[in-house]
Amino acid sequence: MGHDTHIHEKSVAQHEFDRRKNAVEMRKQVVNFAIMILFTFIAFAVVVADFSPYFIKPFILLLAAVQVVLQLYAFMHMGEKHASHIGTINTFVWVGAIIAFTVFLCFLTIIWW
Amino acid sequence: MDINTKYTPKTWPDHAEQVTLEGKNKFVGIWIFICSDIVLFASVFATYLALKDSGPSGMDITAKELFGLELAFVMTMLLLTSSLTSVYAMYHMKNFNSKGVLIWMGITVLLGLGFLGLEIYEFYEYTVHEGFGFTHSAFSSAFYLLVGTHGLHVIIGLIWITGLIIRNAKRGLNLYNAPKFFAASIYWHFIDVVWVFIFTVVYLMGVLG
Amino acid sequence: MSSVAIGNKKGFGATLWDYLTTVDHKKLGNMYFFAGLLFFAIAGFEALLMRIQLMVPNNDFVSAGLFNELLTMHGTTMLFLAATPLLFGFMNWIVPLQIGARDVAFPFLNSLGFWLFFLGAVFLHLSFFMGGAPDAGWTSYASLSLYSPGHGIDFYVLGLQISGAGTLISGINFVVTIITMRAPGMTFMRMPLFTWTTLIVGALITFAFPPLTVALFFMLVDRMFGANFFDHTMGGNTIIYEHLFWIFGHPEVYILILPAFGLFSEIIPVFARKRLFGYSSMVFATILIGFLGFMVWAHHMFATGLGPTANAIFAVATMAIAVPTGMKVFNWILTIWGGSIKVTVPMIYALGFIPSFVAGGVTGVMQAVAPLDYQLHDSYFIVAHFHYVIVGGVVLGIFGATHFYWPIMTNRVLNEKLGFLTFWTFFIGFHLTFFIQHFLGLMGMPRRVFTYQGDQGWDLFNFISSIGALLMGLGVIFLVVNMLLSIKSKPLNTSDYWGDGRSLEWALKTPVPFYNFKQTPLIRGYDPYWIEKHEGNKEGMTYAEPVGDIHMPNGSILPLIMSIGMFIAAFGSLYHPDGVSWSVPVIILGIGITVACMIIRSFKDDLGFTVTKEEIIATEESLYGKGGNK
Amino acid sequence: MMKGLKKWRLFSLLAVMTVFLSACGEEYISTLRPAGAVGKEQFNLLLFSITIMALVVVVVSVLYIYAFFKFRRSRQGEDYMPKQVEGSHTLEVIWTVIPIVLLLILAVPTLISTYKLGDVAAMEHVDEDGNKTALTVDVTAKLYWWEFAYPDLGIVTAQELVVPTGEKVYFNLKAADVKHSFWIPSVGGKMDTNVENINKFYLVFDEESEGLKDGVFYGKCAELCGPSHALMDFKVKTLAPEAFDAWVASMQATEGQIASKDSTDLGEATFAASCLGCHAVSSVTGMPAGAAMGPNLTTFGDRSHIAGFLEFNKENLVSWIKDPEEYKPGNLMTGAYKVGNNNPDELSDEEISALADYIMSLSVEK
Ligand code: HEA
Ligand code: HEA
Ligand code: CUA
Numbered sequence A: 001m002g003h004d005t006h007i008h009e010k011s012v013a014q015h016e017f018d019r020r021k022n023a024v025e026m027r028k029q030v031v032n033f034a035i036m037i038l039f040t041f042i043a044f045a046v047v048v049a050d051f052s053p054y055f056i057k058p059f060i061l062l063l064a065a066v067q068v069v070l071q072l073y074a075f076m077h078m079g080e081k082h083a084s085h086i087g088t089i090n091t092f093v094w095v096g097a098i099i100a101f102t103v104f105l106c107f108l109t110i111i112w113w
Numbered sequence B: 001m002d003i004n005t006k007y008t009p010k011t012w013p014d015h016a017e018q019v020t021l022e023g024k025n026k027f028v029g030i031w032i033f034i035c036s037d038i039v040l041f042a043s044v045f046a047t048y049l050a051l052k053d054s055g056p057s058g059m060d061i062t063a064k065e066l067f068g069l070e071l072a073f074v075m076t077m078l079l080l081t082s083s084l085t086s087v088y089a090m091y092h093m094k095n096f097n098s099k100g101v102l103i104w105m106g107i108t109v110l111l112g113l114g115f116l117g118l119e120i121y122e123f124y125e126y127t128v129h130e131g132f133g134f135t136h137s138a139f140s141s142a143f144y145l146l147v148g149t150h151g152l153h154v155i156i157g158l159i160w161i162t163g164l165i166i167r168n169a170k171r172g173l174n175l176y177n178a179p180k181f182f183a184a185s186i187y188w189h190f191i192d193v194v195w196v197f198i199f200t201v202v203y204l205m206g207v208l209g
Numbered sequence C: 001m002s003s004v005a006i007g008n009k010k011g012f013g014a015t016l017w018d019y020l021t022t023v024d025h026k027k028l029g030n031m032y033f034f035a036g037l038l039f040f041a042i043a044g045f046e047a048l049l050m051r052i053q054l055m056v057p058n059n060d061f062v063s064a065g066l067f068n069e070l071l072t073m074h075g076t077t078m079l080f081l082a083a084t085p086l087l088f089g090f091m092n093w094i095v096p097l098q099i100g101a102r103d104v105a106f107p108f109l110n111s112l113g114f115w116l117f118f119l120g121a122v123f124l125h126l127s128f129f130m131g132g133a134p135d136a137g138w139t140s141y142a143s144l145s146l147y148s149p150g151h152g153i154d155f156y157v158l159g160l161q162i163s164g165a166g167t168l169i170s171g172i173n174f175v176v177t178i179i180t181m182r183a184p185g186m187t188f189m190r191m192p193l194f195t196w197t198t199l200i201v202g203a204l205i206t207f208a209f210p211p212l213t214v215a216l217f218f219m220l221v222d223r224m225f226g227a228n229f230f231d232h233t234m235g236g237n238t239i240i241y242e243h244l245f246w247i248f249g250h251p252e253v254y255i256l257i258l259p260a261f262g263l264f265s266e267i268i269p270v271f272a273r274k275r276l277f278g279y280s281s282m283v284f285a286t287i288l289i290g291f292l293g294f295m296v297w298a299h300h301m302f303a304t305g306l307g308p309t310a311n312a313i314f315a316v317a318t319m320a321i322a323v324p325t326g327m328k329v330f331n332w333i334l335t336i337w338g339g340s341i342k343v344t345v346p347m348i349y350a351l352g353f354i355p356s357f358v359a360g361g362v363t364g365v366m367q368a369v370a371p372l373d374y375q376l377h378d379s380y381f382i383v384a385h386f387h388y389v390i391v392g393g394v395v396l397g398i399f400g401a402t403h404f405y406w407p408i409m410t411n412r413v414l415n416e417k418l419g420f421l422t423f424w425t426f427f428i429g430f431h432l433t434f435f436i437q438h439f440l441g442l443m444g445m446p447r448r449v450f451t452y453q454g455d456q457g458w459d460l461f462n463f464i465s466s467i468g469a470l471l472m473g474l475g476v477i478f479l480v481v482n483m484l485l486s487i488k489s490k491p492l493n494t495s496d497y498w499g500d501g502r503s504l505e506w507a508l509k510t511p512v513p514f515y516n517f518k519q520t521p522l523i524r525g526y527d528p529y530w531i532e533k534h535e536g537n538k539e540g541m542t543y544a545e546p547v548g549d550i551h552m553p554n555g556s557i558l559p560l561i562m563s564i565g566m567f568i569a570a571f572g573s574l575y576h577p578d579g580v581s582w583s584v585p586v587i588i589l590g591i592g593i594t595v596a597c598m599i600i601r602s603f604k605d606d607l608g609f610t611v612t613k614e615e616i617i618a619t620e621e622s623l624y625g626k627g628g629n630k
Numbered sequence D: 001m002m003k004g005l006k007k008w009r010l011f012s013l014l015a016v017m018t019v020f021l022s023a024c025g026e027e028y029i030s031t032l033r034p035a036g037a038v039g040k041e042q043f044n045l046l047l048f049s050i051t052i053m054a055l056v057v058v059v060v061s062v063l064y065i066y067a068f069f070k071f072r073r074s075r076q077g078e079d080y081m082p083k084q085v086e087g088s089h090t091l092e093v094i095w096t097v098i099p100i101v102l103l104l105i106l107a108v109p110t111l112i113s114t115y116k117l118g119d120v121a122a123m124e125h126v127d128e129d130g131n132k133t134a135l136t137v138d139v140t141a142k143l144y145w146w147e148f149a150y151p152d153l154g155i156v157t158a159q160e161l162v163v164p165t166g167e168k169v170y171f172n173l174k175a176a177d178v179k180h181s182f183w184i185p186s187v188g189g190k191m192d193t194n195v196e197n198i199n200k201f202y203l204v205f206d207e208e209s210e211g212l213k214d215g216v217f218y219g220k221c222a223e224l225c226g227p228s229h230a231l232m233d234f235k236v237k238t239l240a241p242e243a244f245d246a247w248v249a250s251m252q253a254t255e256g257q258i259a260s261k262d263s264t265d266l267g268e269a270t271f272a273a274s275c276l277g278c279h280a281v282s283s284v285t286g287m288p289a290g291a292a293m294g295p296n297l298t299t300f301g302d303r304s305h306i307a308g309f310l311e312f313n314k315e316n317l318v319s320w321i322k323d324p325e326e327y328k329p330g331n332l333m334t335g336a337y338k339v340g341n342n343n344p345d346e347l348s349d350e351e352i353s354a355l356a357d358y359i360m361s362l363s364v365e366k
């Protein structure tokens, strides 16, 4: 533990570059956010618009799934390659999701009457 | 790691939240915790779906009649926006702008409070005006427990973030508190993820019947 | 802060304080181990009482109500409060050593996990003195547990909720530790198997405990706050409880057996003097068992009436688990094949384990045959099955590992003669008790019966079974005597006690200093210590860093106080349905204490302390004499 | 040749197993001596799976004992250094594939039987007149006793199930209070009685119970349901179809039978005063299934046991009425009336003795 941090001063160019990079990234996040808002609107809209439930249900579930993936990979940085141990984390999250999904599916299908 | 090391924007490392071992541990730790929370919510969700609309014989309140969309929509917007504001906070953390972190985290808290307020209002309406209390039926128990568990997560998140803001208001960013902010923001996003499912499955699909 | 007080004897008060506040994984390991042993003795004693009651037909040694309490507490205590903590003891002790870490990822949480577990366990056991223990079986199925009068079930729900939170915290802690804190060079595919199984078990805990938490919480609000999850007259459904319980319950049995597999995978290569056969397939099998464990829960519910489709799917899924388990069994056999087997006490446990566990495993597969399980379910056949896998797998694993790691844990050794005596008494007693129960089940004897009428053909077999149980009790007593004798014996001050140690923990000299390795070792392959030994490295290990300052976490009393807060809150909600006026204030008080501790914790930076190079050298000299650890 | 040999071994193993297993247990309770098609099918599955499992255990044990004896250090020499092998792909494949094959072989009969035993479609079949073709019994499990109603025949009984041999008998299973499980070991597997839904399954009874020790098969409650779970037994009387029809007719003939307060028989009068609220003495009650508070006593005189498990004699019956709690802790009859010799509203010894005589005289078979 401990002595793994030493102070390292960036060059001006590097510093400027990093700031720009961060800003670009932030703009991307805003776009992601816009997409999420849009999806939410669409989800509410199709329900209000009263389409056939056979269409609406899978459709809004799909929208929800996409939103969640966006959250996970954009806001929560699951896609960032250099974050520490991110591969392992990805594995854990998806295994968790599969288990959650199995429980869900079973409750909705074979084990319920 | 020395908490007293003063950083400048130029010496502030990339991924400051993950350069120390403690930071890495926090980062991995909050994720593993979220994994376990995923299964927790899955269990509550599955129960809700199994018990939806079921109550004592002759129960007259169903999801279709009970839920409205206006409130849910506003709540969704508040929570989604708070997700974005906490991303802003993390953006400022990258640039070593501790003021920015505090302000945006503060906005996040305000939005979260707004969400919570609406949720409490909603529960109050259902309980008092609709006669749909916690003990009314299996459906009501499942509903309040599902949405309430999410609400509890919101409360914990708010306390956590508020604590971080108060605690670090004066001392600026360092390698000791950066991971804490980061973990709190990831947790906050997760709350949003759960809400996406709640508004879809409980409210939207509830209104469909 | 950096006290180097080792070597000089501490007073009792100081030692106690040390243990109450410690965050050292080794001390917590000791605490888990001895708490687990205590509860093992209690639960084993309960089993003996049950077996005495069942020794002869129409016995009235214990009453019907008391029998159900013993039965419930035996199952609950054994699984949650004996086997799990004993295994946690080994994980705490050994895993950080095996991966070359100074401690676990969250030492504070490690201590919190222990105290939550322990106080939850104490809370559960208070029920015996406060109006009756839980009596609805360890599964506590909803209809009966809602019906059950008194506070027994409330104790069960709250006690398990608290200790379950502790287990979850510790599980996550192990996962993070293993992911982030491995020494340089220790890739995933160089990790010893015990570390691997700990990782997978941590994952299982992460994923399996939440459904239990949810199920117990539903039960809690149903019983104490008027909710209707399981009240069918209000639209509730008791089958939900069964599902949630078994979604947890089945992974739970693998939470128990996988670490035992890991322990045997450490023991066997050492005494066969041969590399573990098929390492990568062992790892793969571990992961697969863990994963499949989540897909089979309904095999406990074949008789519930889920319908043929569900039964068929879950039957086939269950059978699939036999394949990875078989891979492991054959790998162990092939490890001793061509080796040089030395029959020591740990090894004899490993050798006894293989056929016993296989016998238990194959009866599991028979139960997976759904139509056959209609006959076997809830009969003594099931009791035989799970004691075969649990006692023949988990308990033998724990006993074997106790002998195996005793030199590292206590710097003493357990007497070998007494060890063999323990093994044979326990082993023979075990088969005598449980083999015959298969037939009792097939002959129509249901489980969980407090007595039975004579002349149903069960009398003799029950008698034999009870005699076996007494033998097992004798075996446990031998073990305890052996431990007590050993504590009094001379310290070893050695390393690699068994001579053929392979993984990192054997490179350490005992007693292990509080910071473990004074320099973080460099891992150059699977079985790192073996590699160094056979390349003639006199240092013991190659190190990744020079001797330098070591940074260690501070101890804290807060985990204990936080747990006490939860303990107090539990009393409040226990008495809530009685309508006493103080229940809500007590709940608030308890939670308040816990939250206050959290606030104190977060408002005080805990940066740990630094052990300087000089202090390290001084410690080493006081432990091992001039020259330190060589 | 090899194949023939293997088969021969398998069969002899099976034969030995059959002989050994079926020597086990009593005919009226052991799953190893099945007395019906369902039980037989399950017994065959048992034999089949146990054979595979025995094979596995034997193979593992042989390998393991051989390795153990061959490679002892005492034989290898103290300094012997074994070769540090990493593994073997061929072996891995072998011990993955062989278990998979064995399990597939086991899975086939599993799936077939699961669907076969789960098939209750015939319950709904009707003949031209709209009468159900199959016999259905509604089983209601209650705290420590069983009610058996025959909805299509209009009769109810308790504690002793009476069924005809040689046909599929269908069951609707339900619990009235907490979960129980309905199990007749020697006839077939169990099924839970849940509180919120009705489970359906069928059994076949091939043997008449006449010649058995108590003239009945034993049934058990197989789900922990409280203190007296162990005592929640019931009995099964299987009759040839004609005998069954006769039994049904005499049960139906009890319609309207009632205990009268004004009876000269002290037992009957006491019964009417203290017991009739919970116990009916007519098999045709018109009550919905599961509504009765206590077991129907119409056929009490024909029982082989009291309260499902006590030996049937007057002494036991008197003691039971005096203090049911003593026999079945937690049962719901306790405290429903008073026993003693002081007050008029208490049941005196004399009254109880008369009561016992009265209910023992209730019978449709004598
Ligand atoms: C450590 C604990 C442990 C372990 C490891 C297992 C392992 C297994 N268990 Fe067990 N089980 C329990 C603990 C455990 N169980 C408990 C506590 C209960 C009762 C709970 C209660 O009701 O209170 C229970 C109940 C239980 C049931 C429910 C019975 C019922 O109530 O009706 C079933 C049904 O399928 C089952 C199946 C299995 C199977 C298939 C395995 C498999 O994992 C076994 C795999 C191993 C082998 C098969 C042996 C080695 C393999 C080979 C040598 C390869 C070749 C083999 C073949 C081709 C067959 N178990
Ligand atoms: C880890 C799990 C575990 C372990 C190790 C055991 C160990 C034993 N079990 Fe248990 N058992 C369960 C888990 C376990 N069991 C579960 C989950 C159930 C189901 C509960 C339910 O249905 O809800 C069960 C149920 C169960 C039953 C069935 C009860 C019934 O259905 O009616 C029986 C009956 O024989 C039994 C017996 C035994 C015996 C004789 C031992 C022996 O191996 C015990 C050996 C140990 C001792 C005998 C301790 C001796 C110690 C002393 C005597 C004190 C020593 C003194 C000092 C320390 C100073 N157990
Ligand atoms: Cu009814 Cu057990």
Ligand SMILES: [Cu+2]
Pocket (backbone or CB within 6 Å): C249, C250, C253, C297, C299, C300
């Ligand atoms: Cu299982």
